[in-house]
Amino acid sequence: MRGSCRPNNPRDRTVCMTNCPTLIVTVGLPARGKTYISKKLTRYLNWIGVPTKEFNVGDYRRECLKIYKSFEFFRPDNEEGVKIRRQCAMSALNDVRQYLSVEGGQVAVFDATNTTRDRRGTIMKFAEQNGFKVFFVESVCEDPEVIAQNIVQVKLGNPDYMNCSSEEAIEDFMERIKCYETSYQPLDEDLDSDVSYIKIMDVGRRYLVNRVVDHIQSRIVYYLMNIHITPRSIYLCRHGESDLNIKGRIGGDSGLSSRGKEFAKRLRSFLEEQKIKDLKIWTSQMKRTIQTAECLGVPYEQWKSLNEIDAGVCEEMMYEEIQEHFPLEFALRDQDKYRYRYPKGESYEDLVQRLEPVIMELERQENVLVICHQAVMRCLLAYFLDKTSHELPYLKCPLHTVLKLTPVAYGCKVESVYLGVESVNTHRDRPENVNVQRSTEDALQTVPAHL
Amino acid sequence: MAAIHKKPCTASNSATESKRTDLKSNEKKGSWAYYMTNSPLLIVMIGLPARGKTYMSKKLTRYLNWIGVPTKVFNLGVYRREAVQSYKSYDFFRHDNEEAMKIRKQCALVALQDVKTYLSEEGGQIAVFDATNTTRERRTLILNFAQENSFKVFFVESVCDDPEVIAENIMEVKVSSPDYPERDRESVMEDFLKRIECYKVTYQPLDPDKHDMNLSFIKVINVGRRFLVNKVQDSIQSKIVYYLMNIHVHSHSIYLCRHGESLHNLEGRLGGDSGLSERGKKFAVELKAFVKEHNLSDLKVWTSQLKRTIQTAEELGVPYEQWKILNEIDAGMCEEMTYAMIEEKYPEEFAMRDQDKYHYRYPGGESYQDLVQRLEPVIMELERQGNVLVICHQAVMRCLLAYFLDKGADDLPYMKCPLHTVLKLTPVAYGCKVEMFDLKVEAVNTHRDRPLIKVRTPPPMFRRNSFDPLSTKDQIKRPRMYSMGNFSPPPTLPPPAFASTRISEGIESVQRENSVDCFSAPDTGEKST
Numbered sequence: 001m002r003g004s005c006r007p008n009n010p011r012d013r014t015v016c017m018t019n020c021p022t023l024i025v026t027v028g029l030p031a032r033g034k035t036y037i038s039k040k041l042t043r044y045l046n047w048i049g050v051p052t053k054e055f056n057v058g059d060y061r062r063e064c065l066k067i068y069k070s071f072e073f074f075r076p077d078n079e080e081g082v083k084i085r086r087q088c089a090m091s092a093l094n095d096v097r098q099y100l101s102v103e104g105g106q107v108a109v110f111d112a113t114n115t116t117r118d119r120r121g122t123i124m125k126f127a128e129q130n131g132f133k134v135f136f137v138e139s140v141c142e143d144p145e146v147i148a149q150n151i152v153q154v155k156l157g158n159p160d161y162m163n164c165s166s167e168e169a170i171e172d173f174m175e176r177i178k179c180y181e182t183s184y185q186p187l188d189e190d191l192d193s194d195v196s197y198i199k200i201m202d203v204g205r206r207y208l209v210n211r212v213v214d215h216i217q218s219r220i221v222y223y224l225m226n227i228h229i230t231p232r233s234i235y236l237c238r239h240g241e242s243d244l245n246i247k248g249r250i251g252g253d254s255g256l257s258s259r260g261k262e263f264a265k266r267l268r269s270f271l272e273e274q275k276i277k278d279l280k281i282w283t284s285q286m287k288r289t290i291q292t293a294e295c296l297g298v299p300y301e302q303w304k305s306l307n308e309i310d311a312g313v314c315e316e317m318m319y320e321e322i323q324e325h326f327p328l329e330f331a332l333r334d335q336d337k338y339r340y341r342y343p344k345g346e347s348y349e350d351l352v353q354r355l356e357p358v359i360m361e362l363e364r365q366e367n368v369l370v371i372c373h374q375a376v377m378r379c380l381l382a383y384f385l386d387k388t389s390h391e392l393p394y395l396k397c398p399l400h401t402v403l404k405l406t407p408v409a410y411g412c413k414v415e416s417v418y419l420g421v422e423s424v425n426t427h428r429d430r431p432e433n434v435n436v437q438r439s440t441e442d443a444l445q446t447v448p449a450h451l
Numbered sequence: 452m453a454a455i456h457k458k459p460c461t462a463s464n465s466a467t468e469s470k471r472t473d474l475k476s477n478e479k480k481g482s483w484a485y486y487m488t489n490s491p492l493l494i495v496m497i498g499l500p501a502r503g504k505t506y507m508s509k510k511l512t513r514y515l516n517w518i519g520v521p522t523k524v525f526n527l528g529v530y531r532r533e534a535v536q537s538y539k540s541y542d543f544f545r546h547d548n549e550e551a552m553k554i555r556k557q558c559a560l561v562a563l564q565d566v567k568t569y570l571s572e573e574g575g576q577i578a579v580f581d582a583t584n585t586t587r588e589r590r591t592l593i594l595n596f597a598q599e600n601s602f603k604v605f606f607v608e609s610v611c612d613d614p615e616v617i618a619e620n621i622m623e624v625k626v627s628s629p630d631y632p633e634r635d636r637e638s639v640m641e642d643f644l645k646r647i648e649c650y651k652v653t654y655q656p657l658d659p660d661k662h663d664m665n666l667s668f669i670k671v672i673n674v675g676r677r678f679l680v681n682k683v684q685d686s687i688q689s690k691i692v693y694y695l696m697n698i699h700v701h702s703h704s705i706y707l708c709r710h711g712e713s714l715h716n717l718e719g720r721l722g723g724d725s726g727l728s729e730r731g732k733k734f735a736v737e738l739k740a741f742v743k744e745h746n747l748s749d750l751k752v753w754t755s756q757l758k759r760t761i762q763t764a765e766e767l768g769v770p771y772e773q774w775k776i777l778n779e780i781d782a783g784m785c786e787e788m789t790y791a792m793i794e795e796k797y798p799e800e801f802a803m804r805d806q807d808k809y810h811y812r813y814p815g816g817e818s819y820q821d822l823v824q825r826l827e828p829v830i831m832e833l834e835r836q837g838n839v840l841v842i843c844h845q846a847v848m849r850c851l852l853a854y855f856l857d858k859g860a861d862d863l864p865y866m867k868c869p870l871h872t873v874l875k876l877t878p879v880a881y882g883c884k885v886e887m888f889d890l891k892v893e894a895v896n897t898h899r900d901r902p903l904i905k906v907r908t909p910p911p912m913f914r915r916n917s918f919d920p921l922s923t924k925d926q927i928k929r930p931r932m933y934s935m936g937n938f939s940p941p942p943t944l945p946p947p948a949f950a951s952t953r954i955s956e957g958i959e960s961v962q963r964e965n966s967v968d969c970f971s972a973p974d975t976g977e978k979s980t
Contacts, residue, residue, distance in 0.1 A: 189677070206659060207680040212696065215835060222693045225680065304821060315815075344786070350775060364686055 021100035022216055023127050024109045025120070027138035029184060030177050031150040033203070034139055037224065038111040039410045041137075044223055047383045048356055049349070050216065051105045055096055057112035060088035068160040071175040076183055089119070093126055100132060107216065108132075115184045117191070124195075135217050136197035137224065138187050146203055147177075154409050204228055223360070229407075232366040233276070234384070236377055237402040239288035240264050241423040244316065245399065248424070248450025251308060251315040256291045259421055263400045264295035266419040270402065271296065276367050282306065282358075283371045292371050300371075305354050308373035312345025319428065319447045323440055330443055334434040337393035348393050351379050359383055374426055384412045394430060399423040424450055491570040492687060493597050494579045495590070497608035499654060500647050501620040503674065504609055507695065508581040509881050511607075514694055517854045518827060519820075520576050520687065525566055527582035530558040538630040541642050544649040559589065563596050570602060577687070578602075585654045587662070594666075605688050606668035607695065608657050613673055617647075624880055674700055698834045704747075705833055705855070706840040707848050708873040710759035711735050712894040715787065716870065719895070722779060722786040727762045730892055734871045735766035737890040741873060742767060742840065751839045753777065753829075760842045771842075776825050779844035783816025790899065805902050808864035819864050822850050830854050845897055855883045865901045870894035 024041070026034040038054045045052035062068070064084055073081045089112060099105040114120055120136070127134045141147065151173050155161065161169035187197050192210070198221050199208040207225055212218050240260025244252045256264065271279065281298060283289035284306035293300040314322050314329070322330050326343075333340040341347035346354075355376065362368060362380075370380065374397050382392040384405050397403075400423045404415040425448040433442035494511070496504040508524045515522040534554055535543065543551045559582065569575040584590055590606075597604045611617060621643050625631065631639045657663045657670060659681050669692050670679040678696055683689050711731025715723045727735065742750065752769055754760035755777035764771040785793050785800070794801045797814075804811040812818035817825075826847065833839060833851075841851065845868050853863040855876050868874075871894045875886040 193677075205682060207678070209678040209680065209696065211676060215832065218693075218697055218835065221696065222689075225683065225692065226689055304824070353775070361686060364689065 021105065021132050022107045023096065023100070023123070023132045023134050024107060024220070025114055025123055025134060025136050026109070026111050027114045027120070027136050027187060027197075028140065029115065029180050030113065031147050031155065031173070032139040032141050033150060033229075034113070034137075035111055035154070036229075036410060037137060037139065037200075038109045040227060041220065041223065042107075042109055043383070043386045044359075045107055045220075046386075046388075047352065047359075048219075049352065050107055052107040052109065053099050053105055054109040054111055055092045055099075057085075057089055057092050057110070060092050061085060062159060064088055064091075071172045071179060074176050074179040076179060089122075093123070097126075097130055101130060113180055115180055115186075117185045133213065133217075134196065135220065136187060136195060137220075138197060138199045140186060140199060140201045141203060143202060157409070198224060200224065223363075226360055226363045228364070230366060231407075232368075234362060234367075234405045235276075235279075235369040235402055236380055236397075236405065237267070237369070237371055238373060238377055238397060238399050239283075239286075239292045239371055240267075240421075241399050242288040245424050245426055246451055248318045248320075248448070249316050250319070251311040251317075253286050253288075255287050259400075259423055260288070260292070261295070263419060263421040263423070264292045266400075266421055267292065267402070268296045270417065270419060271369070276369075278367055280365060280368045281371065282368060284308065284373065284376070286373070289371045289373070303358060305358055306370070306372045306376055309348070309351050309375035310342065310345040312342035314342050314345065318450070320444060323443045327440075327443065328436055331434055331436040331438060334430060334443075337430070338389040348375065348379065348389075351375060355379050385414065386411070396427055399426065424448065491575065491602050492577045493566065493570070493593070493602045493604050494577060494691070495584055495593055495604060495606045496579065496581050497584045497590070497606055497657065497668075498610065499585065499650050500583065501617050501625065501643065502609040502611050503620065503671075503700070504583075504607075505581055505624070506700075506881060507607060507609065507671070507698075508579045510698060511691065511694065512577075512579055513854070513857045514830070515577055515691075516857070516859070517823065517830070519823070521574060522577040522579065523569055523575055524579045524581050525562050525569075527558060527562055527580075530562050531555060532629060534558055541646040541649060544646050546649060546653050559592070563593070567596075567600055571600065583650055585650055587655045603684060603688075604667065605684075605691065606657060606666060607691075608668060608670045610656060610670060610672050611674060616674055627880075669695060671695060694831070694834075697831055701837065702877075703837045703839075705838075705876045706873055707851060707868075707876065708738070708840070708842055709844055709848055709868060709870050710754075710757075710763045710842055711738075711892075712870050713759040716895050716897055719789040719791075720787050721789070721793075722782040724757050724759075726758050730871075730894055731759070731763070732766070734890060734892040734894070735763045737871075737892055738763065738873070739767045741888065741890060742769075747838045747840075749837055751836060752842065753839060754842045755779065755844065755847070757844070760844070763842050774829065776829060777841070777843045777847055780819070780822050780846035781813065781816040783813035785813050785816070808901075809860040819846065819850065819860070822846055823853075826850050856885065857882075867898055870897065 024038075026038055028034050035056060035058075038056070042052045042054045061084070064087070065073070072078060074085075075081065092110065092112075096108045096110060100108050110123065114123065114136075124134055148170075151170055152166075155173050156166055156169050161172070164172070187195065187199055187210075189208070189210075194211070196211040196213055196217060197208075198210075201207065204225070204227070207221075209221055212221055240256045240263035242260055243254040243257050244250075245254075245260075246257050279298075281293055281296065281300035283293045283300055283302050285302045285304045286307055289306070290302065311317075314326065317325070319330075329343065333342075338348045341350065358370075359380070362370075370377075372380070375393075377397040378392055378395040381387070381395050381397065381403065382389075387395060398418075400419050400421045402417045402419065404417065406413045406415075428448060429446040431442060431445040433439075433445070494508075496508055498504050505526060505528075508526070512522045512524045531554070532538070534557065542548060546552070562580065562582075566578040566580060570578055580593065584593065584606075594604060618640070621640055622636070625643050626636055626639050631642070657666070657668055659668075659670070659679060663681075665682065667682045667684050667688060669681075672678065675696070675698070678692075680692055683692060711727045711734035713731055714725040714728050715721075716731075717728050750769070752764055752767060752771035754764045754771055754773050756773045756775045757778055760777070761773065782788075785797065788796070790801075800814065804813075809819045812821065829841075830851070833841075841848075843851070846864075848868040849863055849866045852858070852866055852868065852874070858866065869889075871890050871892045873888040873890065875888065877884045877886075
């Protein structure tokens, strides 16, 4: 089967996760991690190829009510406030309908407190009218330390509290939580026995899962049960420069060049300096990553799924040779690098599927160093930094550079550390001319220098 | 996703240089399951009788072995039946029957000794202790035992109050139990229900809020309608939870077949991506008639992303899904060659493959071991689904079949999966019923038997390093004097002697139409007490 770009039809690509769109609804008091979960889940689903979008009712409220004064807005007896909040929820639901029914979305995450049965009933009716399945994600937590930490990490930087001091913000926020507490009706085993939901208790210590009805809900539950909030860092880097790298050839299974070996030594010093607690080291099953890890002098694990993208018939070729022998393939790849599959090889899209268990395990782990390859690293990075499939194949992952990813607030902090060992550049940008009729010169415009 | 745990070597010849020559030990040393846990795990079932404990134990064990984690079930009922030669009535289970209580406790201790031997000396990674374990006292005994031996513990409690489900369970598995050899259904039902009552008196379910809040467990409520999961400690427990949450007990059938005969098949070539031959096309037409005849509601059809399976599915005229992971095993450098050509061009590779077909990885390609890992999401999804027809390839079909029929790495690569034949798998009792339908369209035979000249040694058991999919070892009934702390000789495990060997290599009678073979595990009668 020759490499080709397939039409972007989600149902062709992977198993059809669900027939009708799914509406995920968060439930919980403020500062229980609902937005954290929403954003993370959205990022994960998009990465595995399920078009997902989150709708945060707080954002709608901030649109509507330009200036936030105080927690008084959230008092249950504040009629004006109640009206506005209800309107915002409706407005958000309308956008959800637009996204799922018109724009081709498959999952929408409705991020709000949704603490009353009444509100949840409204949402379920809305979903039924539109043919959406509903899945609730409730976060229950009474640990004051966790709540305080949440407030400090994400609420203080919130636009609502731009103009107050930290103490004022915390005080106001605690009052805000109180406003919800009296009317909070958690999902109940008996009253809500027909509803599909997962109740997450104490940040993942315990889960109650009710009535999972389809594949996507099952995957969501599995994902939510594997994530944690323990502080840690993930280090991503490529193997040291390899002999084939120097020659400008892709793929293959060559060993390290002398500069590559130098990098491995520097990597070892770098790790020793960092004094990372219980660091796990993962490599692929290809020589170059294994040789890199060997120099570190500590145990490491080899994963076949971390192997570089299989370039099929183009394995071990230089870009110039690919252009010479397969100019059509070369152009098609430039047209849609994410979906393009090398003849008898793989596409980035296949890679993502292959790497999903690695991501799941990375979520479970704490400090990990992953020594992998260019395309693989791009896929992993795209997951952590929420990059689209258009950006993914062009992410810059140079040799001899370690990326340190640290989850912070709703996202990921990235530190890039270049270990000071020279190497070839293997990054090939998208050329201007991707037409299949293009000249050789145009095709090879962005090929990096090599021997 | 094979992970091989490696300590760094100090020699400049890194492990990778020796990868080829040292194929056997390297490949055997790893599978992705390795990272999952360091200490052995004791899974403890909890629940009143007829709550599906043995069903879950066996299924879970089959799955874990298939993905490469050596696992074994220890069913307390078996030990009890050994101790008390003939079962008389439910009176044995009355909680005020002191004599019986003593015997039952003794049995538990013997079973736990065997667990210890399996996990500590025989290379087992997970032991499933299948018993009611309904009292805190018993569970504390087990927890202490595990702590002494540094095993992790994970409880699986099945809670069910739906009388219909319970009655069905009793009918399906208890009626044929060795405990009730001659009784009629009604009296079996009556006795068994009284037996359940005996347990109810002292049943203390797991209490997640107070007493048991620090234990790791999953409570399965009403056959999977609801789950309570507490304190999952590591990846393997997470996987177990995921698996238990995906299985169901609704009746359904899985149909496995290969694509129609392909042009490459005719030439004897491996792999590639050729289209169907004339006979292959004919098979597709016959398959369409077969599907119609069987009148399956909501049948899902899955294919790989290679031409030959897609062409086969196209003929059916129904929607189908293409899975890349159902693609045939990648023969790397040997793609599109015939066996003769491979033998001529790469005689060493050819020989190595025959020595260990399961672990052998084609240069630049895959091994059966890689295939199993690749296919794991398919298995998980098959568990979730209802009726499915999977149109795939020889090696792929062998891997899937090995999962359903509980075949180990030794048998898997030699299972017979002829062209133009559909296998219908239906879960029944504790196992899987297989029916074979030959659609009567001629095709070449692509099966290559295990070479006879090779000296076969039984696979050695590795401690935590062996991750071949094993088949669930039959529970060994050892005479009492060998358990209980006395020296137990290393078990020589005879291959389980059940009907399923009919489907594996060396058996000629495959041209059967509408045959019904019961492939349930040999110990259909065994259940927990």
